[in-house]
Amino acid sequence: MSDSRSRRAREALRGLAGSERNLQLCDLEAMEQVRRAQPAMAPDALAPYAMAAEKVTGNRVEVKGGAFRSKRKWYNIQFKCQLDAGSGKVASFAFLIGDAIPQSEWQAHDLVADDGAADQ
Secondary structure, eight states: OOSGGGHHHHHHHHTSOHHHHHHHHHHHHHHHHHHHHOTTOOEEEEETTSSSOOEEETTEEEEEEEEEEETTEEEEEEEEEEEOTTTOSEEEEEEEEEEEOOGGGTGGGTOOSOOGGGGO
């Protein structure tokens, strides 16, 4: 998020309420961590609630049943994210990438292969 290309995203996050802002910051961190850990993946969407509800408690976010999309496929992800109370920046982050989610399960979890015309 410190990249100058993320200016609009940073501005939009400032307008969100505390727990929603914390969740969005941690979601963005999750996608960036996946990108860095697995360069062959190109995550472009994350659904932290796909398989189980996320838990946001103060400056801590825990996702046990999330999913991220990469190259039109969905994968399971779990992560724990702690934000610094003063700065709102990610203070610690741990994650685990799981298996690919079978396409036969996507509809039940509101997962889509693409975002329509914007992806064409």
